[in-house]
Amino acid sequence: MEIGVYTFAETGPEHPPAQRLAELMEEIRLADEVGLDVFGVGEHHRPDFAVSAPAIILAAAATITRRIKLASAVTVLSSDDPVRVFQQFATVDLLSGGRAEIMAGRGSFIESFPLFGQNLNDYDTLFTENLELLLRIRKDERVSWRGGHRPAIDNLGVYPRPERELPVWIAVGGTPQSVARAGTLGLPLALAIIGGQPERFAPLVDLYREAGRRAGHAPDTLKVGINSHGFVADNPKAAADTFFPPYATMMGRIGRERGWPPLSRSQFDAGLDLRGHLVAGSPQQVIDKILFQQELFHHDRFLMQISVGPLPHKDVLRAIELLGTKVAPAVRREMANTPVASEA
DSSP states (O other): OEEEEEEEOBBBBTTHHHHHHHHHHHHHHHHHTTTTTEEEEEEOOOBBSSSOOOHHHHHHTTTOOOOEEEESSEEEEEGHHHHHHHHHHHHHHHTSSSEEEEEEEOOSSTTHHHTTTOOGGGGGHHHHHHHHHHHHHOOOOOEOOSSSSSEEEEEEEEEEEOOSOOEEEOOOEHHHHHHHHHHHTTTTTEEESSSOOGGHHHHHHHHHHHHHHTTTGGGGGOOOEEEEEEEEOOOHHHHHHHHHHHHHHHHHHHHHHHHHHOOOOOHHHTTSTEEEEOOSHHHHHHHHHHHHHHHOOSSSSSEEEEESOOOHHHHHHHHHHHHIIHHHHHHHHHTTTSOOOOOO
């Protein structure tokens, strides 16, 4: 299993954008040094997040890392231009020696749509068309295209070209139609679990694999990644007490926008349970939860969103260190010693 980190690079009074971006570079460098497999950077167009252009961050990260995969998490493809997305990530791929990935999603926030002149009524069709065009560009150097939302392309080349097929994952939050589409296209699935019991998401993974099989894709090509909020500290109390305040701050701010009630400590603590959605605690607790979820999903990748809210930078660095030096090696050893379970 690949294990890594993703972030939205939250800002705040103690983390202004320039400082937060400098911290982010340090986090990515450390993740590479401690042997994590993937670092993902999200895209938002709000004052509380520092990254609106993931490809620029990942290009900078390509120059200070050696082996870690560099992914968007996510690229809001519905409101972006697929030509520019491909060009940007092809550039990151060339700079990094073949380590770039696109994680394409429809976006859980809507600020990018009016910002780039898109109509929210076209939310679904924009993503469908833009994904189709992105995959066409990935396949063919010269492209002809007619769609309903962007100017036509008439036998034009898109450059630069990466030296391999650029990986494109589909990021979903639990919509069955999106899950089935990823399977039908044979694209890797990144499933965000940020609330509720993980067992509730197992039927979606089954749906993805079944859609892929029906479309004729080999089972071993249908990759699944789980993306979750989480944190690692030296002991359970330190993990809970450090993670709860910034987590509650962030979820409370978003909750006020969306009509959610405030998060209580008892709700947070319930999420820490083995069957809860938060992958947080001591290294052993996190190991146990990743392996528990592996029994549910048989997934190929786990990414942890550590910096949820205004978490102190030193605590983020320590969590990355523990994830890379304690958690990941133990999970890999356990999985290497465990027979592969059937997914049928």
